[in-house]
């Protein structure tokens with residue numbers, strides 16, 4: 001196929017995304033190990049319970065830096081416009097792949113934009129509550145117990161959204177992962193998933 | 205012969221919720237009884253604790269108090285606190301034997317995510333097993349009495365173990381053994397409760413009309429109980445009036461964790477079902 005590929009994510013964008021992605025998955029595994037005794041064996045991934053406890057906040061710091069970069073890189077593309085609101089109204093057609101009834105998306109569809117905002121918000125919750133739990137000597141029991149509750153609530157939210165995100169980015173929409181790995185996508189993919197964006201690209 | 209070290213609960217295992225009840229249970233259930241009115245402030249118990257448990261000596265400083273150390277530490281499992289309080293026109297020491305109370309419902313154990321790091325025995329003793337401790341310090345915020353202390357060198361947590369090695373051998377804890385006035389007594393918990401009642405009667409005769417026993421129900425009772433002369437002034441003794449083994453946030457956390465495990469599983473299954481139902485959406489197909 002001789003069709004030129006469309007540039008979607010720069011090298012830096014991809015590095016930042018995968019720092020966030022990989023650290024998040026490791027944090028999720030060790031975090032769930034601390035939450036569920038039946039999953040405690042997952043700490044083995046990082047060398048056992050004590051090592052996992054020591055590394056979790058350090059990896060969390062890397063995640064925090066990654067999230068900050070990601071926010072800075074992408075925030076200006078993430079504000080919802082009128083068509084995005086229409087897209088949200090038609091979300092059930094999006095789910096059932098009824099493309100004709102789905103308003104065209106720009107570089108990101110409204111779902112992706114919301115995912116961005118939710119993860120940014122949860123990122124703040126993770127960092128603040130995780131910081132408290134990292135230095136428990138500095139805080140009282142009530143604060144720490146509240147922090148544990150919120151840290152887990154964020155894990156649950158982040159985990160659920162991640163399932164959807166990974167599913168859509170890999171097996172549900174073939175050709176999407178390529179954009180985050182090679183940085184490029186096919187024009188057909190762009191036309192299907194992000195018609196307004198693909199139009200932009202062609203004009204340029 | 206019942207096993208003196210039969211296990212009741214192990215942290216981060218199902219037994220934390222449903223206590224083990226083995227054939228080997230039914231042994232004696234012990235308790236310390238600390239009669240604050242009989243303490244003469246000699247701190248012999250502190251020394252005995254250090255000696256028996258081979259705990260490091262810490263440099264102390266004079267901070268204008270009769271108290272030896274400012275606080276408990278991973279090497280100081282017992283501290284006699286001398287709170288100076290005015291009673292009427294008089295200065296009074298509200299003495300507290302600050303150490304693990306060995307709760308019947310131990311908040312530390314309920315909070316601990318590491319299987320086996322905290323063990324409760326049928327005899328009432330709650331002990332930390334540092335080999336399994338991951339150093340998260342959740343037990344510290346789970347304990348309503350602020351007892352466990354983190355050791356920065358070993359990255360584990362330590363506290364009074366009720367001289368479990370002595371108890372196993374049929375001996376009383378070292379602090380009990382050493383106390384010259386029998387302010388600390390040791391025995392079967394029921395006997396200690398009966399003894400406490402007698403002590404209360406005597407204190408009331410002596411004019412301590414608010415004398416009370418401290419064996420708080422919020423943690424299911426404790427295996428170190430206090431006879432408190434001024435039972436209406438618990439806060440002056442640094443004794444929480446309403447300690448609880450499961451504060452609201454941690455109860456909420458437990459509920460959320462249970463719901464969460466189903467939600468996460470449901471999420472994965474839903475994605476799979478969606479894939480089976482509508483399949484992937486490839487550009488080639490719709491183009």
Ligand code: HEM
Nearest residue numbers: 020021022024025108112115116119166169176177179180
């Ligand atoms: C480890 C598993 C992950 C995989 C396989 C994955 C995959 C992808 C893919 C393929 C894209 C490109 C979507 C497109 O081109 O439209 C993407 C974008 C994105 N990723 Fe991830 N990702 C993962 C983890 C994460 C995590 C943990 C976060 C944040 C906490 C995250 C945040 C984002 C955001 C905000 C975008 C842009 C908006 C969007 O596509 O929703 N990703 N990801």
Ligand code: SF4
Nearest residue numbers: 304305307311312347
């Ligand atoms: S006093 Fe604290 S450390 Fe001791 S058993 Fe109770 S909760 Fe655990």
Ligand code: SF4
Nearest residue numbers: 316337338340341343
């Ligand atoms: S510090 Fe150790 S004993 Fe305390 S809760 Fe964490 S793993 Fe359990």
